[in-house]
Amino acid sequence: MSPLLEVSNIRKSFGSLHANRDISFTVNAGEVLAILGENGAGKTTLMNIIFGHYLADEGTVQCAGRELRRGDPRAAIDAGIGMVHQHFTLAENLTVLENTLIGTQSLWRPMLSTGDARRKLFTLADQFGLEINPDGYVNQMSVGEKQRLEILKTLFNDCRLLILDEPTASLTPQESNGLFKSIRKMVSSGLGVIIISHKLNEIIKISDRIIVLRAGETVGSVRTADANKRQLGEMIVGQKISRPVRRSSRMFAPKIELENICTRKSKSQVANLKNIDLTVRGGEIMGVVGVAGNGQQSLAEVLSGHGRPTSGKVIIKGVKALEYTPMSFMEAGVAYIPEDRNNDGIVGDMSVWENAVLTETGNADLVGRMAMVRTSRCRSTAEKICSANDVRFQSINQPARLLSGGNIQKLLIGRWFARAPEIIVACQPSRGLDEGAISGVHRSLLAARSGGAAVVLISEDLDEILALSDNIIVMYDGYGSAAFENRNVDIATLGMMMAGDGFHAV
């Protein structure tokens, strides 16, 4: 019997960039194939070729022995291929049911039939453990729910091969576990699954076989049972890479203190801050953990001057903050690495060099009299920042949005660190980055700490928090726990607290 999917000699370039070179593999029914690789290794391009979004320069894709029409998603869907894109392809203003129906009925039918679809959706949801409300609007759903919907959409089209592109990138650990359970159910019912990721631990847990891509080429192919984690890690990056280790360091006086901070309720369902007390000293990394939406964002906003508390005090280096503006906090020495780096960190359509000096409008070296920007000095400053932080780009004039996530983050960190900040507020600084970039970010934060800066690290990645923080607080429903010393906590307790254990009844 021919395999479910057979990909032969795929080659694709974008201009001078070789995204895929001679890639071949097969997937059988009832197995999970993982494709591992760093950002930019060509994983998504490969999937987009299989699904027909892109035209390959060379090579063929066969599904159950028959060659697929090139560059036509419809042909892929009809052949039983379903794809969950990393950036969800959902219409936010429509309901779950409507999103499921897109493309399932001829556009020329005079009536959209919904009854059968609703039944089928319920059956599928039940069969694969993908709980969903068919009449809910997508813009009110969590990331996990949206992903369940995307998977249901593919199952609704009777897919036999499911492609998941970075499915766990923005899921909580619990949601990831739920996803893996569903994947196992699908596999046991005879589907084939391709999962793309750069998270080694997860891949080893879920997959049967692993293919590693690097710079567009297949560099390894192993059965998961025989795989060695360290070896895989080296295959992915092409060299040995290790995350930096936190060593004990001296702590100084408090750099930033919150006293009894409360914030206004926001319209979204995100929790507002309730009586938060927090002290972060120089030379300390304070880890803030919690399930998304429990007030971490508001905390970051108060700490960086983006949000004004309704009551309470913010004390920076012993002085009470009078003004809550990003500018005054910046001048007091605060650096803010936002969670949504693409929208809040950079201006995507402006050049790399402009983004590198974006915070320096008050710097007389770079902005001369009459507010004239000294372009050449700005460029050389930007070049210095980029080379010191290993930001890789094709041209310093290219729009910043074309940089990879890791390079954008390194640019942001470099820009802030050039100001020698004393307080650093970092929100999900390594989310969506590959291993090389993550260790770079961690190194920068630890370097700032040993230089005497106070670091607030807000993250949903427990491993990251435990690796970097000196002290840890848990947030739940806008309340903050007391700070624990890192060496005194265990993961089970943290997990319970993240679920609300130990916080007074609300």
Add this chain to the structure above:
Amino acid sequence: MIFDFLEVLVNAGFWAATIRIACPLLLATLGELMCERAGVLNLGIEGIMSIGAMVGWTAVYMGADLSTGVMAAALIGAAFGLVHAGFTVYLGASQHVTGIGITLFASSIGYFAFRLLLPSSTTPPKITAFQPIDIPVLSDLPFLGEAFFQHTAFTYLAFLAVPFVLWLMNRTPFGLAVKVAGENPMALEAQGIDVLGVRTLAVIIGSALMALGGAYLTMSAFDAFYFGMVNGRGWIAVALVIFASWRPSKALLGALLFAGLDAYQVRAQQLAGAIVPYQFFLMMPYLLSIVAMVVAAKSTRYPKALLTPFRRGERH
């Protein structure tokens, strides 16, 4: 004095006028709404209404019957919609620039053709336009009959466009595809549907509706064609789409509201013209529209992909 102003509201003639004034606005607003729901702003609306008015009128003047005239107007609208879609959807050109270009071109070519046809007439000739039809039984009702059931066939057609667009947008697979094309075209592409085709068809249908809005002016209201007769109704429709939050039922409400204000100001002028300058009343519908827009726009949510061209196979 106050009573005089209130009395206008219980006058059947006022309500009948409101209905008449609302028709072209309603058709144009529904047309613009179709285009924008698909992600394409169509600023060609003013010109498309103008050429629709001219072609519909000319067809009848040349001897065609009224329904053929209506069809001709819709067809010329669809043709200009195809041009707009060709530039904005397939070539990814600026929707603002293309739309304004189409408005300038369509209104000028319409008037040019009209002049070639009737080089010497100074007073615009009239056609035998749609005549009022009394709806049996209903038209005999006191007050309601005169206000709502003694209108022309074109008027009833304009109001039937509301359920038509509601059905198209909310009950058909095509309407679902249109809404997705304007929200997240990638979601259509990922289901193997031709985004560009869906957008183009929506713009064509929308533009045909706009042209009908223009044709209403020459075929059911003024019975003649003259230069500049659309007189900004297209731009009002663009604003009404936002007022309506891109929903057909609220478009009906918006068109009626604006038409009601317009009908009211004419009557208010007669009542108070001696005390207050008439320009003040002329201004009122626009002023109140701005107020309504400000209130309505607070909670409004644009189709996310409005103004964004879609290109296949590009890295996003």
